Amino acid sequence: MNKIAIIYKKELKNFFNSPVAYITLVVFLLIGGWFFTSTLFLINESDLRTLFQVIPIIYIFFIPAITMGLIAKERNDNTMEFLTTLPFDDKDIVIGKFLAALSLIGTALLFTLVHFITLTVIGTNLDVGALLSGYLGLFLVGGVYAAIGTFSSSVTNNQITAFIISFLIIFLFFMMDKILFFVPGFMTSFLQFMSIDYHLSNISRGVIDSRNLIYFGSVISFFLLISTRILEIRKWR
Amino acid sequence: MIRIENLSKDYGKFRAVNSISFEVNDGEILGFLGPNGAGKSTTLKVITSYLAPTEGNVYVNNLNVIDDSMEIRDMIGYLPELNPLYHEMNVFDFLKFVSVSRGFDTKRFKKRLGEVIELCGLKGVMHKDIRELSKGYKQRVGLAQAIFHDPKILILDEPTNGLDPNQIVEIRELIKNLGKEKTVIISSHILQEIQATADRMIIINEGNIVANGTIDELMADFQGKTRLTMEIADTTKDAINDLKKEFIELNITEIGMNKENVSATLEYPNHRDYRKDIFNYAVNNKWAILEMSRHKTSLEDVFRNLTVEGGKHE
Numbered sequence: 143m144n145k146i147a148i149i150y151k152k153e154l155k156n157f158f159n160s161p162v163a164y165i166t167l168v169v170f171l172l173i174g175g176w177f178f179t180s181t182l183f184l185i186n187e188s189d190l191r192t193l194f195q196v197i198p199i200i201y202i203f204f205i206p207a208i209t210m211g212l213i214a215k216e217r218n219d220n221t222m223e224f225l226t227t228l229p230f231d232d233k234d235i236v237i238g239k240f241l242a243a244l245s246l247i248g249t250a251l252l253f254t255l256v257h258f259i260t261l262t263v264i265g266t267n268l269d270v271g272a273l274l275s276g277y278l279g280l281f282l283v284g285g286v287y288a289a290i291g292t293f294s295s296s297v298t299n300n301q302i303t304a305f306i307i308s309f310l311i312i313f314l315f316f317m318m319d320k321i322l323f324f325v326p327g328f329m330t331s332f333l334q335f336m337s338i339d340y341h342l343s344n345i346s347r348g349v350i351d352s353r354n355l356i357y358f359g360s361v362i363s364f365f366l367l368i369s370t371r372i373l374e375i376r377k378w379r
Numbered sequence: 380m381i382r383i384e385n386l387s388k389d390y391g392k393f394r395a396v397n398s399i400s401f402e403v404n405d406g407e408i409l410g411f412l413g414p415n416g417a418g419k420s421t422t423l424k425v426i427t428s429y430l431a432p433t434e435g436n437v438y439v440n441n442l443n444v445i446d447d448s449m450e451i452r453d454m455i456g457y458l459p460e461l462n463p464l465y466h467e468m469n470v471f472d473f474l475k476f477v478s479v480s481r482g483f484d485t486k487r488f489k490k491r492l493g494e495v496i497e498l499c500g501l502k503g504v505m506h507k508d509i510r511e512l513s514k515g516y517k518q519r520v521g522l523a524q525a526i527f528h529d530p531k532i533l534i535l536d537e538p539t540n541g542l543d544p545n546q547i548v549e550i551r552e553l554i555k556n557l558g559k560e561k562t563v564i565i566s567s568h569i570l571q572e573i574q575a576t577a578d579r580m581i582i583i584n585e586g587n588i589v590a591n592g593t594i595d596e597l598m599a600d601f602q603g604k605t606r607l608t609m610e611i612a613d614t615t616k617d618a619i620n621d622l623k624k625e626f627i628e629l630n631i632t633e634i635g636m637n638k639e640n641v642s643a644t645l646e647y648p649n650h651r652d653y654r655k656d657i658f659n660y661a662v663n664n665k666w667a668i669l670e671m672s673r674h675k676t677s678l679e680d681v682f683r684n685l686t687v688e689g690g691k692h693e
Contacts, residue, residue: 159467
């Protein structure tokens, strides 16, 4: 079996062996459901737009919680020594763990499709294409946040510290688009390009541009790469 | 064969291992002995490629730990210090994970699993969560993961630490059995541990190797003197001190009064037994020997000498 797949399976099993996965999924659904249904019953109207706006905010809290233990816990329990003396490359470990976290996020997203089904049953006219690309966008944002979480978990052996670090970095990325008004002009275009929202909004509108995809891909790779490097540093310190 | 050449390892400014060299031959059980913090675990961590050497080289079957880390990891079974395990997994899942990590397919896994359960005595706990196991069983699981891929080399870092005496005996037996066909390095800060299992031992202190040899060799090198503890009535300290004049080789290391009696510790080289001479001398002087006991320098003393006192002198 592929080395990454071995780590991936172990981590995924670990999520579902502990309450982490279930709590995440339930709370994700509760919050998402509440934002979706409140307007549905109140004004007899609903679409997935509110849901799509609220999910990135839920992410800010939940992804750090999912990822905080990935590496920090293994460090703290000394199992990292066991794992890294098995024939795994450090990058296999990082990527496997990241993909497991991303799968959990993906599962949570899949569950919100229940609202989509509700809408089709009620009979609203839905733009399926925009919806799918919206989901793709949310999934990619989840990937970026999970990579940040993996990175934060690799810099410490304390899970709480890992949570706080990833929360701060994610929050920074989240706010970048919203503080453009306050930054000097020459920086705005740069900050805008770096911000998650800018790329997410493009994709959510149904425009899948390679520039946006490259942005998500490179931010994810960047954080995974430094996580791997940090794991490797232990050898030389 | 494992060959370590001038290995040094620094943690920041602290030098944990200072230019040590030694070899471990195929099929040998090597005891790696030293007080806590002597650099044992650090050395083992370099061999297992958890850490990289600061200076020097480590070769396992002529492969270098830096360039051929993966091949070396395939050859080595490693039980790290403190025996880290995934406590939330059950034993079966844990060993399954180890086996796929080692590249086993399901068929090979099933075949090997039976052997490992037998070897490590894990029958009946396979479906328990590791966190529920007693320390002794956890240690067996740790050993099971180390030997699962039937490695040529087994590296065990303090394998009996924290076990009760019965468990220690069991684990020792297990290690001895495994050592029949494998190269084993076993580290410990307890001498008896090494004495009970190893063919040869290396004593390490403050990052330096202070002794290297079989148990008999070490004894011969360092066991120079016999010590005699005596309690004598009807005499004085000065009279005892005069013994030195009579027997030149004799050395009085300790002398004191115990109520009316003199208690003294004497030392003399091993090549001659002075007990009879001392007895006759006492009789001639009308002393009454109340107690006389001989104490040969034990390996324990050698170890203490090398690590505690030797360390201070440097």
